[in-house]
Amino acid sequence: MNIFASLSSLSITLAATSATTNPFLWYVTRAAATSAYITLSVTVIIGLFRSLARVSRLRNSRALWLLDELHPYLAVLTLALVVFHLLSLVFDPLIPFSLLNLLLPFDQPYRPLAVDLGVLALYGLAVVWLSSWVKHRIAYASWRALHYTSFAAFVLVTLHGIFAGSDSGEPWMRVLYLGVSGVVTLLVLARIFWPEARQTNSSRVAPARRGR
Numbered sequence: 283m284n285i286f287a288s289l290s291s292l293s294i295t296l297a298a299t300s301a302t303t304n305p306f307l308w309y310v311t312r313a314a315a316t317s318a319y320i321t322l323s324v325t326v327i328i329g330l331f332r333s334l335a336r337v338s339r340l341r342n343s344r345a346l347w348l349l350d351e352l353h354p355y356l357a358v359l360t361l362a363l364v365v366f367h368l369l370s371l372v373f374d375p376l377i378p379f380s381l382l383n384l385l386l387p388f389d390q391p392y393r394p395l396a397v398d399l400g401v402l403a404l405y406g407l408a409v410v411w412l413s414s415w416v417k418h419r420i421a422y423a424s425w426r427a428l429h430y431t432s433f434a435a436f437v438l439v440t441l442h443g444i445f446a447g448s449d450s451g452e453p454w455m456r457v458l459y460l461g462v463s464g465v466v467t468l469l470v471l472a473r474i475f476w477p478e479a480r481q482t483n484s485s486r487v488a489p490a491r492r493g494r
């Protein structure tokens with residue numbers, strides 16, 4: 283065998299090895315996932331602020347405009363980042379994820395239970411994205427009920443990230459998970475127990491009670 287044949291077989295071996303061990307796409311997957319988690323969290327937090335602004339009858343039109351603009355914009359950005367997270371998984375030769383693995387919560391090639399939570403979170407987010415898309419064609423009450431799925435999806439994504447992620451042990455990632463979960467919990471409690479919100483809720487059920 284001459285020297286050119288040996289060199290070409292060596293380069294083929296090196297190319298094949300780097301195709302299966304190059305972690306570039308794995309880094310892309312994780313960067314996209316963490317960015318998606320950040321934009322999703324900010325979207326949820328802004329949505330809760332918007333809801334609080336409504337029940338507290340905030341009149342600052344500039345603040346309301348900003349919240350109304352940012353909320354859908356960040357939701358679409360989250361969708362794009364999730365697509366990026368999933369496509370880089372499928373094209374990454376390190377772990378063989380198929381399209382079916384992304385769509386069905388069975389038989390995952392990596393941390394199965396944690397990844398299944400990601401698939402379920404994706405279903406929840408799909409309900410929120412699709413219902414917002416047809417918001418003006420469905421009844422407001424139906425849209426609102428479907429929009430509440432976002433809370434379940436947020437919890438599922440957080441658990442998915444904590445248990446599937448390679449970065450969960452990093453201090454900055456722990457601060458992110460704990461900080462965001464804490465802020466969302468506080469805002470949900472504020473929204474439920476806000477005095478005017480409670481008044482609105484009780485005045486909503488009052489006619490039904492009177493009718494009984």
Ligand code: HEM
Binds near residue numbers: 367368385401404439
């Ligand atoms: C079909 C649905 C999904 C699948 C199959 C999936 C798969 C994965 C996998 C394999 C990992 C581990 C990557 C690593 O080693 O860090 C991961 C991590 C992660 N995923 Fe997903 N995921 C899905 C949906 C989602 C969604 C919808 C979000 C967010 C909106 C998300 C956010 C995250 C986060 C935050 C991490 C942790 C990243 C890190 O620690 O670096 N995933 N996902």
